Amino acid sequence: MKFRTAVAISLAGLATVLYVFQPWPFSALSVGGQLYLCTMLIGLSVLLLWSTVPKRRVDPAGKAVFITGCDSGFGNELAQQLDSIGYTVFAGCLAPDREGARALKSSCSDRLKIVPIDVTDDFQVSQAVNFVKSNIGNDVLWAVVNNAGVAVYCEIEWCSVQEFQKIMDVNVFGIVRVTKGFLPLLRLSEGRVINVASLAGRFTLPAFAAYSMSKKACIAFSDGLRQEMKKFNITVVTIEPGLYKTPITYEDYLINQNIKSWAETPTEVKKDYGEEYFDVFLKQVTLSLKQARPNVLEVVDNMVEAVCAEHPSYRYVPYWRNQLRAFIISSLPVSLSDKLFARRFRMIEPESRKNKSPKGSKTPSPKDKSFWN
Numbered sequence: 001m002k003f004r005t006a007v008a009i010s011l012a013g014l015a016t017v018l019y020v021f022q023p024w025p026f027s028a029l030s031v032g033g034q035l036y037l038c039t040m041l042i043g044l045s046v047l048l049l050w051s052t053v054p055k056r057r058v059d060p061a062g063k064a065v066f067i068t069g070c071d072s073g074f075g076n077e078l079a080q081q082l083d084s085i086g087y088t089v090f091a092g093c094l095a096p097d098r099e100g101a102r103a104l105k106s107s108c109s110d111r112l113k114i115v116p117i118d119v120t121d122d123f124q125v126s127q128a129v130n131f132v133k134s135n136i137g138n139d140v141l142w143a144v145v146n147n148a149g150v151a152v153y154c155e156i157e158w159c160s161v162q163e164f165q166k167i168m169d170v171n172v173f174g175i176v177r178v179t180k181g182f183l184p185l186l187r188l189s190e191g192r193v194i195n196v197a198s199l200a201g202r203f204t205l206p207a208f209a210a211y212s213m214s215k216k217a218c219i220a221f222s223d224g225l226r227q228e229m230k231k232f233n234i235t236v237v238t239i240e241p242g243l244y245k246t247p248i249t250y251e252d253y254l255i256n257q258n259i260k261s262w263a264e265t266p267t268e269v270k271k272d273y274g275e276e277y278f279d280v281f282l283k284q285v286t287l288s289l290k291q292a293r294p295n296v297l298e299v300v301d302n303m304v305e306a307v308c309a310e311h312p313s314y315r316y317v318p319y320w321r322n323q324l325r326a327f328i329i330s331s332l333p334v335s336l337s338d339k340l341f342a343r344r345f346r347m348i349e350p351e352s353r354k355n356k357s358p359k360g361s362k363t364p365s366p367k368d369k370s371f372w373n
Helices: 002-021 031-051 073-085 099-107 122-135 161-189 209-232 251-263 267-273 275-290 297-308 320-331 334-344
Strands: 063-067 088-093 113-116 140-146 192-196 235-239
Touching: 002 031, 031 320, 063 073, 063 122, 063 161, 073 088, 073 099, 073 297, 088 099, 088 122, 099 113, 113 122, 122 161, 140 161, 140 297, 161 192, 161 209, 192 209, 192 297, 209 235, 235 297, 251 275, 267 275
Parallel strands: 063 088, 063 140, 088 113, 140 192, 192 235
Antiparallel strands: none
């Protein structure tokens, strides 16, 4: 927090020095260019300072929270933290009889209840809503956290339509099903909906098209819901993390997913890309996943604040460097941001282009890092 404050003050100071003393090359910019640069620096400063301001919390007594995706990852950790704070937690689990759910139950108080739910199944979502209604007692449903999600790390031409449909069904329609089911209870408490989106919902990188589509839709749904629910005093929040080490980013799963999709890709398409291209792609996936941030508490702490704060932010971007990167990238022209993303995901030329391009792209280096880390 002290470091973020120091950076924020430094940025504001830099903007002041530039504007007052007009050093070169700042003085060579047009008036509009000078104002744009100073505004961006001050905006970054305000963003960092705002993120350090502590928020008052609501009393957890008599309040319940429903969370999807509690088998592991963010949802599992969030359920434990909210239980320790004093909330009644309904932990939605896809596999309620497996180790993740059992360990969660044994590590928490009797207030925590495991709820079987597959967010792609209308009947199971309806059953989960009825379970909460039957077991909430005198509590009110304070928050619904749509955390369940799946990932696809795959280029479009060998990502099957079925994979696109699967990721949309979980990451988008799953959120819609769960939210619509619980809104009547949230109206009674004037509570909140917290949707776990991603920075991939703001910026699309190579091989992230399917995942980004789902997260962009999640953000769009959240924006619309936030505006429509204001008349009921229901707050809607998005959590937008970068790349973190969770089960949906396990290397073996994503590599095997690509191998299966590649095997089912038409021969003509595979010939155009070439086996060498695909092999390099898999190595690049491995390199990127190794750079995933290990500290999931950076995300969970924001999720806790979204549930507990009297006046939460509408959008949380965990990890201050990602906040800076997101702010900067959003200010760049598309041509420049595309070049930055291409540098992050370096690939060789496809087989069908080798004799047509004078220069090939650089083969990925082990030093390459994930953009959002």
